[in-house]
Amino acid sequence: MLRPFLFGLALLLPLAAPAQVIRPVSEKSSFQIALEGERPVLVxxxxxxxxxxxxxEQWIDQMSGELAGKVDIxxxxxxxxxxxxxxxxxxxxPTLLMFxxxxxxxxxxxxTGRDDLRAFIAQSAKLAL
Structure with missing residues (x-):
């Protein structure tokens, strides 16, 4: 009886923590450096x-596969x-700026909604998403 319960519980828990897509920066550390990268930068x-x-943040995390290697966040x-x-x-x-x-x-x-956010990123970074 315990085994089916544990199996069901395992299905509800994530297998791994989500990857950190958004890198925190500060004005004292790496903000200016981040803006000068080769790829477009979403702040x-x-x-x-x-x-x-x-x-x-959740919408950006959900789009991480589409944005990987195209936009730094x-x-x-x-x-x-x-x-x-x-x-x-x-x-x-929130305020989003693209550089x-x-x-x-x-x-x-x-x-904003996910579709509007995707359109903003695509237009601002001049990408096809």
Whole structure:
């Protein structure tokens, strides 16, 4: 009787933790370096207690297979990095900015659905997704 229960429980648990697709950066460490990469860079400006930010993170994680090797993804906590927040005019979270060769190519403020997020990334990074 215990064996079927454990087998059913095993089916509900993930086999492995999801890969970290979004790399956290800070203004003191690697933010500027991240923007100067060869690939387009998607920056997620977010807050610690922002539920909408978590939703956007989830959509990005779900698209990780499509984005792998095409777009670098970093996140920046706006509470811990106020100067960068101010420099880029971020007023609300989540804010998504796309950069290519260090230049901003697109921006989006607020949570959005997966299809709209995919379209934003494709257009801003000039990719077919």
């Amino acid at each position: 997620l400006f977010q807050g610690k207690n922002c539920a909408a930010c978590r939703a956007v 970093v996140s920046l906590d706006v509470d811990e990095n106020p100067y960068t927040k101010q420099e880029f005019g971020v007023e609300g979270t 290519q060769n260090g230049e901003q190519t697109g921006g989006m403020v607020g949570a």
